[in-house]
Amino acid sequence: MNTYKIVKYTSEHYQMWNNFVANAKNATFLFHRDFMEYHSDKFQDFSLLIFDKKDILKAILPGNILDNVVYSHQGLTYGGLVLDENSKLSEVIQLNYQLLKFLSEAGIEKLQLKIIPNIYNNFPSDEMEYLAFLLNANLVRRDAIAILDLSNKIEISRVRKRGIETGKKHQLQIIEEDTFDSFWKELLIPNLNSKYNTNPVHSLEEITYLKSKFPKLIRQFNVYFEDKLVGGVTVFITKNVIHPQYISGNTAFNNLYGGLDYLYNHLITSVFKNEKYFDFGISNENSGRNLNESLHYWKESFGARTIAQNFYEIETKNFVKLNQVLL
Template identity: 85%
Template structure:
């Protein structure tokens, strides 16, 4: 086994961390420290940098710690081991051996992984799925994500076409906005409060801060009917994927105006026609055990099809199971 040095992240690693993320084969801007640290007060960061024997950084683990568990990171939608584009399978096996051995010796009993969905990778990178198999990792959750392949679009359903035509009939206008205040205060917050008695993951202050750090990667599109705000969407843009992070509208937005159909079709065909994938998100409840059928069907009626995101629980004491894999 090759030797690797594992170092806990500190502020002095800010530059090298972000430079690595920018070139990694399975990373997005969500792993940039400016994104991770907007909610640093909510989590005890335990992110790790993994160097080889030549002091070359080969992998990162964005993570937080809670009790005796290490999580890849609870404040992020996806995570896992972030890899150098030159990392081979043998490297990943040896890195995981050293990583889990290190964690076990530190008294950390379990590593909770939420694997990054394959469409977000810049290169093929399913090494961690294979590692989880070798370690007898416990699959604790699996989400079904509706993905539209923008280079191989399936024709949308007649129902969606009617919604789009309704939006055109009402002469809905879609504008990219520089700020989030109107959408957050008039639509998103009231909707989430009335329907689910909850708040968005990001406060208005937080999303505004993130926009200032990633101005080309976080965008707001509002929908207007006769100059009145009736709906909107906050979009996260990665190298391969467009993902609506928040969507909200008033009571008439869909029922009368066909607003959501019209808005999504506008994003897909006009704003982001040359991107690879459009991520409609999950339709799951109960840790993936249930699917909101009507919601998932709505996404599929745009031509989206399903991929999965896996969540694993690894017992760190199993690190020895990786020792004899390579023959």
């Protein structure tokens, strides 16, 4: 086994970390320190950098620690070991051996990973799926994500077409705006409080801060009927994937105006028509064991189809299982 040096992230690594993320084969702006640290008060950071014997950075792990378990990452949609585009499988096996050995010797018993869906990768990168098998990892959750391939679109259903025509008939206006104030205060927060007794993951102050850091990657589209705000969507943009992070509207927006169909069709066929994938997100509950059938069908009726995202729990002591893998 090759030897590697593992170092906990500090602010001194800020630029090095972000440069690595920018050139990694399986990373998005969610791994940028400015994004990770907007909620640093909620998580105890345990991010790691892995260097080879020449002090060249080979991998990073966005992470936090809670109750003797390292997570990658509880505050992010996905995580896992972030790799250089030139990484080879044998090297990743050796990296994981050193990583898990490091954690085990530090008294950390488990590592939990939420694997980044493969459509977000710049190059094929299923190394961690293979490592999960080698390490007898426990699959603790699997989500079904509805994905639309924008270069190979399936024709949308007649029901969606009717909704789009309804939106046109009501002359809905879609306007991109630089602020989130009206959408958050008038629609998103009241609707989440009323329906789920919860608040958005990002507060208005947090999403405004993130927009200031990533102005081209976080965009807000609001929908108006007769100059009244009736709906909207907050979109996260990565190199390969468009993902609506928040979507909300009043009762008439969904039931009378055809607003949701009209808005998504506008994003798919106009604003982001030249992108690769449109990620409708999950329709799961109970750690993936239940599916909201009608919600997933709505996404599929736009032509979306399903991919899986896996969540693994790895016992760090299992690093020894990698000793005899390479022949």
